[in-house]
Amino acid sequence: MSERFNILHYAGDNMEEWQDVPIEVENASEGLDASPSEIHASFEISSDHLGEVRDRHKMMLVTAGELPESQIAEIAPERRLDWIVRELNGRTHKDGFTIPLHGAEASLVDLSKGEMDGHSILRLKVGAEFIRNIPLPNGIEQIEARLNGGVLDLRW
Numbered sequence: 553m554s555e556r557f558n559i560l561h562y563a564g565d566n567m568e569e570w571q572d573v574p575i576e577v578e579n580a581s582e583g584l585d586a587s588p589s590e591i592h593a594s595f596e597i598s599s600d601h602l603g604e605v606r607d608r609h610k611m612m613l614v615t616a617g618e619l620p621e622s623q624i625a626e627i628a629p630e631r632r633l634d635w636i637v638r639e640l641n642g643r644t645h646k647d648g649f650t651i652p653l654h655g656a657e658a659s660l661v662d663l664s665k666g667e668m669d670g671h672s673i674l675r676l677k678v679g680a681e682f683i684r685n686i687p688l689p690n691g692i693e694q695i696e697a698r699l700n701g702g703v704l705d706l707r708w
Contacts, residue, residue, distance in 0.1 A: 570675060573663035575697045575704070590702050594655030607681070632687050640684065647707050648695075653678065654702035661704065663697055674706070 586594075637644050642651035653661060662677040665688070672688040674695065688695075688708075698705045 570664040570666040573665050573674070573695050573697055575658070575661060575663055575699050577658040577699045590654045592655075593652075593702070633689065636684065636686050645707075649706055651676070651704045651706075652702060653699065653704050656702070658699050661699060663695075663706075665695060676704075 633649070634644050637649045637651065640651045642649055656678050660679045664675045664677075666673050666675065668685065672690065672692055674686045674688055676682075676684045676686060692708045694708060696707045
């Protein structure tokens with residue numbers, strides 16, 4: 553497990569600092585050890601046109617849902633967390649959530665925790681193109697992240 557505690561500055565996001573969240577990688581499959589679902593997910597991620605179409609479609613759905621969800625995000629941020637995790641085909645738990653990242657190389661997955669507009673945010677970055685800001689419940693200080701068999705598991 554590598555520990556990273558770099559503070560990055562992003563002025564464009566109304567955010568002053570991001571703190572990296574270390575990810576523990578377990579059971580990474582490569583080559584002939586990979587399961588068919590991992591190989592399929594890798595193919596889908598590497599397909600530029602298909603990925604671009606899916607990303608634009610998801611972006612449209614997320615953007616369309618952000619306006620009605622903005623009031624709910626202020627009142628009940630945990631509902632917004634559930635909504636974003638479901639958008640990523642993940643599951644929420646009482647003490648965290650899991651997101652499938654089959655086919656993504658562990659070296660390309662980056663997590664950082666910060667604050668935007670007074671709310672705790674977890675930024676998930678996979679490669680250069682895929683970035684999601686995931687709202688966290690109030691009072692979350694410590695986050696443990698594990699990448700196990702292509703599934704990102706976050707607990708607090």
